[in-house]
Amino acid sequence: MPFPNRRRAGLALAALALAALTGTAAQAQGWPDKPLRIMVGASPGGGTDILARMLAEKFAADFRQSVVVENRPGASNTIAADVTAHAPADGSTLLLATNTGQAIAPHLLKLKFDPLKDLQPIGLVAVMPNVLVVSSSSPYRSVKELVAAMSASPGALKYASSGVGSTQHIAGEAFALATGTKAIHVPYKGSSQAHIDIIGGEVTMMFDSTSSAMGQIRSGKFRALAVMSERRAAELPDVPTMAEAGVKGADVQTWYGLYVTAGTPRPAVDALNAELAKVLKLADVQARIRGLGGEVGTLGGEAFADMNRQEYERFRKLVREANIKADGL
Structure with missing residues (x-):
């Protein structure tokens, strides 16, 4: 996904500034008047969970209400989305989602909600590149060595993901298409569970988001072979891009x-827009997102909704071309 251009980002920020004014009025009217919850479609410890808890802490302080994070992993992050879609429309149930549930899963699963109609976009929080990682004890030290092993023994190696239809799954299939190789997909209910088997050698590799993999990389348990973005991640300056690695x-x-x-x-929507815009400008929040290998989101309201629609169509095409099926669910 290309990052928003400066003009578009500027317009989005102006919209968020306007939302900030109306948001103040909304709080004056008494919203929120009860505790909030942020639904997360992944297990505790993963990238989505980390960001959700960061937002919950900031929201609770500013709204002077309890804000709890509820983890509902499974079904390509759509269980949490389903809960949010069918919750009372009073602004008390939020969802921190990824493109897994909002743009990929709808093309693989029969859902009981429409992610484009039943969920109101508030704003883009962050964008993280996916990164190809192996265990630090793995014999593979480069993408070239890994591709050679996959070519020599098609289907012998395994790659983990946080679930069928997740960005990790899509990234693994994209890698296979680009290299003409094949590996066995092993889906988990979250990145943190997959990490255990990567470290233990049960699974060879993972195309994880930097937000969930960075801790393992920094601790020396993961070896990062390449980031799946156009440019290197600021927090991983010595790790090449896939293109630099020959893919x-x-x-x-x-x-x-x-x-x-x-x-x-x-x-309530305007108040949430204003609050998210405020939080994303905080130095400690920006540092945290950069520390996870990502970039801070700049789109709010309709600009973010438009991006979601574009991503929905882009992944519809990719799922069809890669012939990805929802097996294992």
């Missing part, structure tokens, strides 16, 4: 966005 056409990034139940009153 073109395998760029995949994971984006994280905040949503609320569709039909939520406009004052």
Whole structure:
């Protein structure tokens, strides 16, 4: 996914500034008047969970309400989205989602909600490149060595993901298409569970988001072979891009966005837009996102909704071309 150009980002920030004014009025009207919850479609410890808890802490302080994070992993992150879509439209149930549930899963699963109609986009929180990682004890020290092993023994190596249809799954299939290789996909209910088997050698590799893999990379448990973005990640300056490693056409990034139940009153939506814009400007929040290998989101409201629609169509095409099926669910 290309990052928004400066003009578009500027317009989005102006919209967020306007939302900040109306958001203040919304709080004056008494919203939120009860505790909030942020639904997360992944297990504790993963990238989505980390960002959700960061937002919950900031929201709780500013809104002077309890804000809890509820993890509902499974079904390509759509269980949490389903809960949010069917929650009372009072602004008390939020969703921190990724392109897994909002743009990929709808083309693989029969859902009981429409992610484009039943969830109201609030804003883009962050964009993280996916990164190819292996255990630090793995014999593979480069993408070239890994591709050679996969070519020599098609289907012998395994790659983990946080679930069927996740960005990790899509990234693995994109890598296979770009290199003409084959590996066995092993889906988990979250990145943190997959990490255990990567470290233990049960699974060879993972095309994880930097937000969930960075801790393992820094601790020395993971070896990063390449980032799946156009440019190197600021926090991984010595790790080449896939193109630099000799593989073109395998760029995949994971984006994280905040949503609320569709039909939520406009004052509450505007207040959430304003609060997210405020939080994303905080130095410690920006440092945290950069520390996870990502870039801070700049799109709010309709600009973010438009990006979601574009991503929805882009992944519809990719799923069809790669012939990805929802097996294992």
